[in-house]
Every structure is written in structure tokens, then in C-alpha cells.
Amino acid sequence: MPELLIKNGLVIDPERGEARLDILLSGGKIRRAARGIVPRPGLEVFDASGLWVFPGFIDAHVHAREPGAEESETILSAASAAAAGGVTSILLMPNTFPPLATPALLKKYCRRAAGAAVNVYFSAAATAGRAGRRAGNLAALKAAGAAAFTDDGSCLPRALLPRLIGTAAALGRPLLDHPEEFALTGAGAAHSRAAARLGLAGIPEKAEWLAVLRGVLAASFAGPLHLQHLSLAASVAALRLAKERGWPVTAETCPHYFALSERDIKRDDADFKMKPPLRADADRLAVLRGLADGTIDIVASDHAPHSALLKARGFKSAPFGVIGLETLAPLCVTRLVLAGVLSGRRLAQLLSANPARLLGLKAKGSLRPGADADLTVIDPVRQKRVPAAFVSKSANTPFKGMKLRGWPALTVVAGKIVYRAA
Ligand SMILES: [Zn+2]
Incomplete structure (x- = not known):
């Protein structure tokens, strides 16, 4: 199973609020959320400095x-x-x-x-x-x-x-x-x-x-x-x-x-x-x-x-x-x-x-150790316009061209990166 360390992000926990923490994911679960987790050699590390880390x-x-x-x-x-x-x-x-x-x-x-x-x-x-x-x-x-x-x-x-x-x-x-x-x-x-x-x-x-x-x-x-x-x-x-x-x-x-x-x-x-x-x-x-x-x-x-x-x-x-x-x-x-x-x-x-x-998803919506390793990492600074074309097969949005911040930087499902912003 892949392991992933999300370092230096502002972790936003629905139960406990905000803290600057590292989050270690392995075996599809959140293992640890703590300050200064030292990556062992070979571990994939994502630097989330300046980014917000939410439960998926x-x-x-x-x-x-x-x-x-x-x-x-x-x-x-x-x-x-x-x-x-x-x-x-x-x-x-x-x-x-x-x-x-x-x-x-x-x-x-x-x-x-x-x-x-x-x-x-x-x-x-x-x-x-x-x-x-x-x-x-x-x-x-x-x-x-x-x-x-x-x-x-x-x-x-x-x-x-x-x-x-x-x-x-x-x-x-x-x-x-x-x-x-x-x-x-x-x-x-x-x-x-x-x-x-x-x-x-x-x-x-x-x-x-x-x-x-x-x-x-x-x-x-x-x-x-x-x-x-x-x-x-x-x-x-x-x-x-x-x-x-x-x-x-x-x-x-x-x-x-x-x-x-x-x-x-x-x-x-x-x-x-x-x-x-x-x-x-x-x-x-x-x-x-x-x-x-x-x-x-x-x-x-x-x-x-x-x-x-x-x-x-x-x-x-x-x-x-x-x-x-x-x-x-x-x-x-x-x-x-x-x-x-x-x-x-x-x-x-x-x-x-x-x-x-x-939905009764007891292992989701949380950053507790043992919860599913689904994470959403957001960039609160970079501003971008809503594009005219999407990953979706359709483009019917009233927001086309609107300038927004808070675009996703990284999406993790069951410990695996499924999206990473260019
Ligand atoms: Zn409806």
C-alpha cells in the first residue's frame, strides 16, 4: 500500500478547528496528524506549505x-x-x-x-x-x-x-x-x-x-x-x-x-x-x-x-x-x-x-487517525478564472469567467493522489 506524507499544511478539522500539522497516510487510512513528522526514506511527501488541508x-x-x-x-x-x-x-x-x-x-x-x-x-x-x-x-x-x-x-x-x-x-x-x-x-x-x-x-x-x-x-x-x-x-x-x-x-x-x-x-x-x-x-x-x-x-x-x-x-x-x-x-x-x-x-x-x-459514512468526514485517507488540499491564494471547458463532459455553468480563489491543489482518495494541480 502506498504511503503519503502531507507536510506543513494548515489542517482544518471539522471537530477541532485549525492547526499546522503533518498528516501521514498509509494503508488507505489516516495514521497520524502531528507536528514535524520525519519522513522515512522513500516516503512520498507533498509540501502543503500555504495550503489548507480538509477531510475529503x-x-x-x-x-x-x-x-x-x-x-x-x-x-x-x-x-x-x-x-x-x-x-x-x-x-x-x-x-x-x-x-x-x-x-x-x-x-x-x-x-x-x-x-x-x-x-x-x-x-x-x-x-x-x-x-x-x-x-x-x-x-x-x-x-x-x-x-x-x-x-x-x-x-x-x-x-x-x-x-x-x-x-x-x-x-x-x-x-x-x-x-x-x-x-x-x-x-x-x-x-x-x-x-x-x-x-x-x-x-x-x-x-x-x-x-x-x-x-x-x-x-x-x-x-x-x-x-x-x-x-x-x-x-x-x-x-x-x-x-x-x-x-x-x-x-x-x-x-x-x-x-x-x-x-x-x-x-x-x-x-x-x-x-x-x-x-x-x-x-x-x-x-x-x-x-x-x-x-x-x-x-x-x-x-x-x-x-x-x-x-x-x-x-x-x-x-x-x-x-x-x-x-x-x-x-x-x-x-x-x-x-x-x-x-x-x-x-x-x-x-x-x-x-x-x-450518509452514515463513519470513516469519512474526519481527520482522526483511523479515518479513511480521503483529503482535499486547497490553495487559498492563487486566483484563477472559471474556465469554459471542464473535466466534466458538459460546461453549462453560470460562473464562466468569474475570478475565484480556493482551487484544489491535491485530491487524495484512499491514500492515493487522484488529482494534482498543474
Ligand atoms: Zn432536485
Whole structure:
């Protein structure tokens, strides 16, 4: 087994905070974190002077488009994009074509992920066929490898929600909900004000927060529920209230909801089209507060690749979604830590410890000796523009050309270097 010594980095531990330490990795595990570890001859050493060392980032919301749209992304290309983005584990969403809703399909794609650059986890559809009519066979899906359950892309049906929560909890797997009342979204393409500027139908706020409220209420009596991609001040407020009451709700947001608002949509550019849509600036600020004060648990990318051809259809008819695996780290570092919104330690919780806890990954999200040797090393100084082309097979990002710091310098999975910045 390879051994690796990461020397002189600022180690940012979600439990203990920051310290200048060396980290010794061997046998796929973290062996020691201490000052002045002397490398024995032949040991590979990475000098992390001036760099930040985090437990590997875990992205709990990734669309790999396989099966069904492999020209936009595959499981292996998504994993390579993750490695280049400093992400060591990804949770894939099941809204593929066909959906990951049967044990046979799940097993097939779990096998396909074996050669991936990073750890790949699969969520399976929560309802049968992801059709939203009856509960899926969650026990069989778990046995086939499901790490979580969700109908992401669609909201979990209200009538089934308590039962799905109970079953997922009994199986020890998280249930994730995409909070959106589709009847209220209708043909909406963007947040109301931006939609009006573009001459399109709007997505009303209540499409999200009604679904958030009913999720929070279901969790209050049925058990744990994780809410995906929150974008609204009202959603953050509902979550805060639920947590004050001790209800078992967790939630994520995505970098575009704290880094952009609907005002950034200057023209008909479908690279700014995603679900939920970019909101008002007051919502963006509420999301930032929710991240800083512990209300929001996780930042996930909602990496949603689409080909340039599909996005060229324009705001009205292009599919929803933006890529995010390769911009997750610099957006979080620049807009959250360097901007003074929250600490490096809090970022380690949002990107590592909390997603590990959600997914029950006991050996991840931590820098304790014995934890898995998954590490993300970040350069907080070097500034670079978001490129126009990516390791991902798609390039649909609203951040193209934006100057950011906090790009990954080194990505380590199970003690092996899977990405090193040039
Ligand atoms: Zn979603």
C-alpha cells in the first residue's frame, strides 16, 4: 500500500478547528496528524506549505446522466470531474433514463463505478419506477447497494411521505426530498422577476416553501428527512424553526444560491437556468446566514450536466440544471471563508463532516487517525478564472469567467493522489 506524507499544511478539522500539522497516510487510512513528522526514506511527501488541508469533500447531490444521456456525463466522467474539483465522494441521483429504481439496474451501475476516480455512492428512487404512485421496495434497493433514497427531480408524494420516512429510517438510509410543488411551478422557467424580464412564466416561491413546510411537518412526527437544494429565505426560516423544536430535519443548499441571485441573469442564457431558480438577493443573504449559523447542514453542487446543444435552446425550453463539481470548492472558499461569512472549520462541516453523517459514512468526514485517507488540499491564494471547458463532459455553468480563489491543489482518495494541480 502506498504511503503519503502531507507536510506543513494548515489542517482544518471539522471537530477541532485549525492547526499546522503533518498528516501521514498509509494503508488507505489516516495514521497520524502531528507536528514535524520525519519522513522515512522513500516516503512520498507533498509540501502543503500555504495550503489548507480538509477531510475529503463529499458532494451529496450529483447527476451523472448514466444511463440515458451519456453524451452529457457518465459515472466515470462525473467521478473524474469530482477529483479535479477536490471532491472525494459523490452521491448520484436516480433520475436517469431509465431511473435507478430496480435492484438489477442499481447493481449494474454500482459495478460500473468500480473503476471511478473517487468514491461513488448511489441513491435509488424512493417510489416504484420513480413514478410517485407507490413506495418502492426500499429494502431490496438497499441490499442492491442504495446509499440513500430520493425521487430527486420530482417531489416525494405527500400521501407516501410519512411511510417512506419510516421505512428509510428503519433501513438506516437517508430519505432526501426535492421540495417542489409541481402544480405551482407549471411552465415556469425562472424566479418571477427574472422571468418577467425574459418574457417567460415564473416559478412562484410557494412552489418550494409549501413543499419544505410539509416535509418539515412530516419529519416532526414520522422521522428524519433531508431537504435538497434550499434557495429561499422562507425555507431557511422553516428549517430553523424545525431545528429549534428538535425535529429531525437536515438540509442542503448549493453554491449558486449563495453566490448568485436572479439579478445576475442579464440575458437569455440558459446556463443560468436551474431548479429551484436563482432567487432574490434577500434570499441569497438568508441562505448565507443559514450556512453561518448552522441552520443549513450541507453544501452540495447539484451538478446537473447538459450538452451545449440542449442549453442552446434558450431559457424557455432548455433543461434545468448547471454543473458544479469543479467550482464547488472555489465558490465555497471565496464566497464563504475568504469573504468572512464563516470559518474554515464550519466549511469542513458543510462539505465533509455533515454529508458523511447524513450518509452514515463513519470513516469519512474526519481527520482522526483511523479515518479513511480521503483529503482535499486547497490553495487559498492563487486566483484563477472559471474556465469554459471542464473535466466534466458538459460546461453549462453560470460562473464562466468569474475570478475565484480556493482551487484544489491535491485530491487524495484512499491514500492515493487522484488529482494534482498543474
Ligand atoms: Zn432536485
